[in-house]
Amino acid sequence: MKNIIYLIFGIFFGIILTKSEVISWFRIHNMFMFREAHMYLVIGSAVVVGAVSVAILKLLKIKSASGEPISFKGKAYNKGFIIGGIIFGIGWAITGACPGPIFGQIGAGAYPAIFTLAGAIVGALLYQHNRARLPH
Amino acid sequence: MHTTYWPWYIAGPLIGLFVPLLYIIGNKAFGLSSSFDHMCYIITPKNRKAALKFDAGQNAWKTFFVLGIAIGALITQFVLSDTPKPFLPEKYYSLPGFIFLFIGGLFIGFGTRYANGCTSGHAITGLSLLNPASLYSTLAFFISGALFTWLLYFLF
Numbered sequence: 001m002k003n004i005i006y007l008i009f010g011i012f013f014g015i016i017l018t019k020s021e022v023i024s025w026f027r028i029h030n031m032f033m034f035r036e037a038h039m040y041l042v043i044g045s046a047v048v049v050g051a052v053s054v055a056i057l058k059l060l061k062i063k064s065a066s067g068e069p070i071s072f073k074g075k076a077y078n079k080g081f082i083i084g085g086i087i088f089g090i091g092w093a094i095t096g097a098c099p100g101p102i103f104g105q106i107g108a109g110a111y112p113a114i115f116t117l118a119g120a121i122v123g124a125l126l127y128q129h130n131r132a133r134l135p136h
Numbered sequence: 137m138h139t140t141y142w143p144w145y146i147a148g149p150l151i152g153l154f155v156p157l158l159y160i161i162g163n164k165a166f167g168l169s170s171s172f173d174h175m176c177y178i179i180t181p182k183n184r185k186a187a188l189k190f191d192a193g194q195n196a197w198k199t200f201f202v203l204g205i206a207i208g209a210l211i212t213q214f215v216l217s218d219t220p221k222p223f224l225p226e227k228y229y230s231l232p233g234f235i236f237l238f239i240g241g242l243f244i245g246f247g248t249r250y251a252n253g254c255t256s257g258h259a260i261t262g263l264s265l266l267n268p269a270s271l272y273s274t275l276a277f278f279i280s281g282a283l284f285t286w287l288l289y290f291l292f
Binding site: 033038049108 | 141143144145146148150151156157158159169172173180188189190196197198200201205208209220221225233236237238239241242245246247253254260264265269275280282285288
């Protein structure tokens with residue numbers, strides 16, 4: 001079962017998110033209220049490390065484990081990037097969780113986050129069934 | 137100020153390393169909101185799956201990854217920590233709280249799929265790739281989140 005490796009990566013990711021309180025509503029709230037720099041610095045330093053890593057992988061033409069060249073294609077822009085982003089921001093502010101941390105909150109015993117997850121799955125379904133009618 | 141959680145300079149770089157890790161191991165771009173697509177696919181009845189028009193296999197790994205996040209959080213909270221921490225405010229442990237979170241979840245699911253990415257896919261991976269499209273989306277959700285937080289703050 002090749003997906004087990006991603007479960008293991010997820011466990012490590014979950015430990016990091018929980019230890020640094022990235023899954024906390026309080027950290028997200030204080031980020032949006034500009035009371036704490038913590039979240040800005042976490043995301044900022046993650047982007048710097050990610051960008052430097054991508055530059056190194058490109059420079060050294062490193063291949064993926066399966067031997068194929070790595071595809072570094074960025075997502076192509078459409079209007080949904082901004083409209084959807086605005087909608088997502090509201091949800092992030094309400095729940096104090098972006099998609100990954102929803103699962104972190106549930107795992108850490110903050111059980112009301114199950115309602116966040118239920119809402120997110122229904123929201124994704126609503127989008128899938130209405131995508132043709134929405135501006136992109 | 138004394139804090140009881142890992143500082144940014146430990147957590148941020150470790151999170152950033154998931155970008156090259158996933159590229160190297162699976163030739164995969166790190167991003168988690170499409171795990172919702174896969175969950176939609178799982179719960180949709182067989183005869184209607186085709187109407188969803190997306191490749192289920194492509195996002196399956198993300199469902200495993202987010203399941204891992206829940207296990208990792210559980211281990212941290214109940215095995216690696218002396219005292220469990222609250223991650224949601226007290227007010228959310230009530231019926232109105234559940235409804236408010238469900239509505240917030242609707243915005244997250246609809247918004248991230250409409251935007252084709254979230255904090256991981258656009259802010260971390262997209263910005264690591266220096267993709268302007270991901271920068272626009274990142275600015276959109278940060279500004280919107282901040283404005284909405286301030287709106288709630290002044291209203292209640």
